[in-house]
């Protein structure tokens with residue numbers, strides 16, 4: 052009897068302790084601003100419609116900004132902070148030099164500040180803009196859980212160390228994704244974002260001219276496609292030339308990325324690498340058939356929600372920045 056009552060007293064305490072010791076995942080919520088800024092998502096959508104209709108090629112960059120934010124210090128808008136006298140920020144790290152769309156983010160944030168001051172975080176703005184960029188490029192939609200707070204730290208070194216490089220193979224990609232709580236399926240699905248946008252020649256030139264330092268082309272790249280790429284990208288040092296990553300439909304969010312990869316026409320080594328692992332290859336080949344566009348669209352929304360949860364800060368942590376490029 053004594054043991055039983057002792058257990059009755061101790062069990063709830065043990066459970067409480069356990070709950071306290073788990074790294075309680077910060078909770079985001081769909082509709083988080085429904086009371087504090089009910090029009091937040093409509094304001095973002097209205098601005099995004101104007102931004103994308105004026106510059107359709109911004110859909111890719113705005114999607115990429117959210118990814119580069121989430122993979123360094125979690126989705127806390129650290130990617131948006133400017134370098135200061137005493138700190139080189141993520142924006143100025145090498146892999147981030149090709150990011151675009153910062154002024155569009157500031158424009159959307161200014162609209163939100165006018166409607167609901169000090170309420171909507173820059174990290175949430177990035178997540179909503181990324182979703183809307185996909186929708187406006189004719190891709191899927193998904194409900195975006197919100198309630199992220201903005202961080203106060205941004206480090207170029209961290210960005211350089213933690214973002215996946217274009218030359219990454221499956222073991223490295225898997226490792227980087229796993230360190231963000233994302234699995235091999237998320238890798239196959241989120242790589243599909245390369246259906247949108249363009250890339251600078253140095254991101255893939257070594258595959259054309261200097262593969263593994265051997266002055267030859269990457270054998271995993273379709274040779275006809277390599278010839279075509281060489282007519283645009285003239286040398287490893289050509290920093291000016293841009294190529295469509297999904298030629299012919301780089302402004303449309305569709306499944307042709309997977310058809311390109313399946314035909315050994317993925318632009319980066321990281322895209323080609325998807326054919327070297329049994330799980331990612333099966334995914335690529337399945338979506339490439341064109342019979343499962345709805346599956347990819349659903350998967351993409353789910354993986355984006357997962358990515359949008361990476362390392363978020365909520366509650367009383369961090370702050371709601373007034374301007375996204377500078378801490379309050």
Ligand code: HEM
Pocket residue numbers: 110111112114115118149151215216217218219224238241242244245247248249250251252254319321
């Ligand atoms: C799997 C690992 C990934 C690697 C190695 C990678 C690498 C790259 C590189 C090298 C570029 C071209 C940069 C340039 O030369 O201008 C690029 C562009 C892009 N990436 Fe990725 N990426 C990866 C995953 C992702 C993910 C997860 C997303 C979004 C969910 C994404 C979205 C984009 C978009 C939309 C562009 C085009 C940007 C533009 O048009 O300016 N990427 N990526």
